[in-house]
Amino acid sequence: MSLIRKSPASKEKPGFFTGASAMSLDHVLLIQIVLSGLLLGAVYALLAAGLNLIFGVMQVINVSHGDLMMLGAFITFTLYAQFGLNPLLSLLVSVPILFAIGWLLQWAVVHRVVGQPPLMSLLMTWGLALSIRNAGLYFFTANYRSVSAFRGAFELGPIALSRSRTIAFIAALVITALVWFFLQRTTFGKAVRATAQSSEVAQICGIDVARVRLVTFGLAAALAGAAGSLLITTLTINPSIGGPVILRAFAIIVIGGMGSFGGALLGALIVGVTEALSAFFFTTQLAEAAIYLLLILVLLIRPSGFFGAAEE
Amino acid sequence: MPRKLFHPLQVVLSWLFLAVFLIGCSPAASTPDSPAEQPAEAAGQPVATDVPAAAPVQPIRVGASISLTGRYERTGAEMNHGYELCADKLNAEGGILGRPLEYIIYDDQSDPETGARLYEKLISEDNVDVILGPYSSPVTIPASAVTERLRYPMIASGASASDIWSRGFDYVFGIYTGAPFYLEGAVDIAAREGLTKVAVLTEDGAFAIDAVRGAMEFAEEAGLEIVHYEEYGRDVTDLSAAISKARAAGAEVLLGGTYGPDAELIVRQSVELGFTPRIFAFTVGPALPDFGENMGQDAELIFGATQWEPTIQGPGVEEFVQAYWDRYGYEPGYHAAGGFGACELLKYAIEEAGSVDQEKIRDALASLDTVTVYGAYRVDETGAQVAKPSYLIQWQNGKRVIVWPFDAAEADYILP
Numbered sequence: 001m002s003l004i005r006k007s008p009a010s011k012e013k014p015g016f017f018t019g020a021s022a023m024s025l026d027h028v029l030l031i032q033i034v035l036s037g038l039l040l041g042a043v044y045a046l047l048a049a050g051l052n053l054i055f056g057v058m059q060v061i062n063v064s065h066g067d068l069m070m071l072g073a074f075i076t077f078t079l080y081a082q083f084g085l086n087p088l089l090s091l092l093v094s095v096p097i098l099f100a101i102g103w104l105l106q107w108a109v110v111h112r113v114v115g116q117p118p119l120m121s122l123l124m125t126w127g128l129a130l131s132i133r134n135a136g137l138y139f140f141t142a143n144y145r146s147v148s149a150f151r152g153a154f155e156l157g158p159i160a161l162s163r164s165r166t167i168a169f170i171a172a173l174v175i176t177a178l179v180w181f182f183l184q185r186t187t188f189g190k191a192v193r194a195t196a197q198s199s200e201v202a203q204i205c206g207i208d209v210a211r212v213r214l215v216t217f218g219l220a221a222a223l224a225g226a227a228g229s230l231l232i233t234t235l236t237i238n239p240s241i242g243g244p245v246i247l248r249a250f251a252i253i254v255i256g257g258m259g260s261f262g263g264a265l266l267g268a269l270i271v272g273v274t275e276a277l278s279a280f281f282f283t284t285q286l287a288e289a290a291i292y293l294l295l296i297l298v299l300l301i302r303p304s305g306f307f308g309a310a311e312e
Numbered sequence: 313m314p315r316k317l318f319h320p321l322q323v324v325l326s327w328l329f330l331a332v333f334l335i336g337c338s339p340a341a342s343t344p345d346s347p348a349e350q351p352a353e354a355a356g357q358p359v360a361t362d363v364p365a366a367a368p369v370q371p372i373r374v375g376a377s378i379s380l381t382g383r384y385e386r387t388g389a390e391m392n393h394g395y396e397l398c399a400d401k402l403n404a405e406g407g408i409l410g411r412p413l414e415y416i417i418y419d420d421q422s423d424p425e426t427g428a429r430l431y432e433k434l435i436s437e438d439n440v441d442v443i444l445g446p447y448s449s450p451v452t453i454p455a456s457a458v459t460e461r462l463r464y465p466m467i468a469s470g471a472s473a474s475d476i477w478s479r480g481f482d483y484v485f486g487i488y489t490g491a492p493f494y495l496e497g498a499v500d501i502a503a504r505e506g507l508t509k510v511a512v513l514t515e516d517g518a519f520a521i522d523a524v525r526g527a528m529e530f531a532e533e534a535g536l537e538i539v540h541y542e543e544y545g546r547d548v549t550d551l552s553a554a555i556s557k558a559r560a561a562g563a564e565v566l567l568g569g570t571y572g573p574d575a576e577l578i579v580r581q582s583v584e585l586g587f588t589p590r591i592f593a594f595t596v597g598p599a600l601p602d603f604g605e606n607m608g609q610d611a612e613l614i615f616g617a618t619q620w621e622p623t624i625q626g627p628g629v630e631e632f633v634q635a636y637w638d639r640y641g642y643e644p645g646y647h648a649a650g651g652f653g654a655c656e657l658l659k660y661a662i663e664e665a666g667s668v669d670q671e672k673i674r675d676a677l678a679s680l681d682t683v684t685v686y687g688a689y690r691v692d693e694t695g696a697q698v699a700k701p702s703y704l705i706q707w708q709n710g711k712r713v714i715v716w717p718f719d720a721a722e723a724d725y726i727l728p
Contacts, residue, residue, distance in 0.1 A: 029560075031554065032552070032585075033552055033553050033556065036550060036552040036553075037550065040549060040550060113479065142383070142386070143446075143602050144551060144572050144573045144576070144602055144606070145602070145606060146573075146576060146607075148580075148607055148608045151583065151608070151609075151610060152583060152584060153453040153583075153584040153585070153586070160584060160585055160586055162552075162581070162584040163584070164580075165584075192364045193459065232579075235549055235573070235577065235608055236572070236573035236576040236577060237573065238573075242403055270509060275550065276550065276552070276553065276651040279550065279551075279552075279553035280553040280556075283542055283543065283544075283547075283554075284542055284543070284544040284548060284550075284551060285516055285542070285543045285544050285545055287544075287550075287553075288545050288547070288548075308494070
């Protein structure tokens with residue numbers, strides 16, 4: 001019994017429109033694969049949202065964001081390996097710790113490059129990235145780790161949804177919604193958005209801009225930590241994961257729109273689905289290239305990204 | 313805009329915080345390092361030497377560069393431990409040709425160019441009598457080009473890339489089983505069980521492709537059919553499309569050209585998607601202890617290739633494993649056994665040659681047919697190892713057991 005009606009030899013010609021009966025089965029498989037792409041996309045959205053938050057408020061591109069994520073992942077791994085702590089509960093540990101680390105980094109070093117030429121912030125956060133990554137390799141070793149707390153799948157009729165990815169997806173959406181609510185509805189969130197619009201005007205209006213920046217970097221790092229805690233339940237990673245992850249996160253924020261919180265979410269989901277579809281219709285090897293092709297297309301057609309502001 | 317002056321306290325405090333936090337989180341169960349290990353020194357400084365006091369005869373000076381720092385630090389150190397243990401054993405037995413062994417070991421910092429430069433230095437400046445290979449294929453490739461030019465035979469103690477032996481070199485000899493043989497056992501088991509449909513998923517790196525091409529040749533010889541073949545990039549995060557295609561093609565056997573994390577991704581997503589081939593076999597991944605820790609019960613019945621296991625039967629293996637435990641406090645992996653075996657092989661070659669004449673050692677290495685702790689040794693005309701099989705392990709009841717080749721098996725394989 002074959003789910004897709006095609007011979008393995010003719011890889012390029014998917015049997016999507018090969019017949020009415022096969023079509024429904026193909027549809028199931030297609031939905032399955034698109035959902036799979038969406039699920040992991042939400043975790044990347046957390047990461048990209050943090051990057052965009054920092055960029056929006058400070059015009060700093062944080063190259064160390066993937067490595068902050070790695071710290072979150074390995075906090076969760078350590079708590080799981082040592083105490084068997086549920087990865088969702090370990091969010092309560094990784095998120096505050098990463099918030100504190102983000103706050104400290106901003107207080108100690110990052111604030112010095114705010115308002116400086118972009119190269120300054122790139123170099124500085126790149127240095128941070130290397131320091132964190134190598135500290136991670138030293139303390140956690142280069143071994144590949146994973147947390148198999150959620151095995152198997154939720155079955156919805158013919159569709160099987162990975163349990164770990166579904167849980168990560170829901171958790172990521174909840175966290176994104178909470179941060180969204182914080183930014184839209186609280187006074188401090190409004191201060192953050194005001195600072196993003198114009199730090200000078202915000203300062204004149206009595207907003208403690210330095211404090212807003214501390215919270216922003218802390219919050220962004222906390223989001224990265226949450227992303228890491230969720231990612232390690234679905235993937236096997238080692239402390240070098242920050243490099244490949246940050247590249248993908250950059251593609252996401254450019255596609256979604258630099259500096260836009262909603263753009264990060266949309267960009268991540270678009271990237272996830274693009275990857276899944278390319279793997280389905282072509283090959284997995286091309287899926288990664290497809291992201292960057294999409295990136296080039298977006299830059300050609302709408303350089304500010306889907307949600308990005310047109311000016312600047 | 314006025315900016316606060318740089319406050320050193322801020323930096324110190326933040327790094328202290330990071331350090332404390334990281335120390336607090338480091339897993340306590342990490343493999344212990346050797347208590348006797350000396351601190352790694354900078355490249356160009358001899359790190360370890362075994363000089364017997366008041367030797368009446370000239371020692372045989374053995375030169376090698378090993379990755380004692382950098383990305384291959386852990387595995388390089390294990391190989392170095394193998395060298396050390398072997399030298400101690402040989403010296404206790406009276407050395408080679410009555411001459412004690414003395415090591416000149418440099419640290420190449422896991423950098424191929426540094427490794428190549430250090431072999432030039434060992435031979436041209438330090439005038440060592442013989443050399444042993446460095447750790448890892450990337451370092452061995454340029455280093456063996458140097459030793460080839462200087463006509464010094466090298467036992468490649470820590471490398472398996474086919475590229476090393478496809479260059480027409482006359483002075484490089486392998487002890488690792490070549491990548492194309494890694495999945496021979498899995499194909500053999502599939503053929504015995506009458507399974508015919510094979511899906512191949514592989515990383516697109518040189519080693520993995522090398523390994524699955526070999527496996528596909530074995531499969532073709534055995535009359536198996538490759539129903540799906542797909543490559544993926546190193547940082548792959550989702551293989552559900554590839555797995556769905558393999559399932560749709562009716563695959564009964566899944567062979568993976570993997571390097572570790574991707575093997576876990578394939579198993580995890582196959583379980584999620586309800587894809588249950590009779591055989592899951594991977595090149596690198598399942599033979600690592602981490603696999604069981606990371607995968608839990610999903611590791612059960614998964615096959616993996618391995619170069620060597622401390623439980624294999626062979627002359628001196630038990631004593632080697634015991635001596636390694638005693639001295640370094642943890643179980644030796646195949647890198648350590650490779651180092652020990654290479655040094656044993658060097659002894660046999662020198663004894664066969666009757667001197668440390670490079671040409672005679674070369675001829676001896678080309679014709680020797682022997683067994684070391686690492687397993688059987690015999691090379692073909694290119695210098696590539698052909699006598700030692702790749703072992704196949706299977707996870708059974710939470711443990712790795714050797715199931716192939718059958719004459720070395722600790723247990724029968726189990727298919728679901």
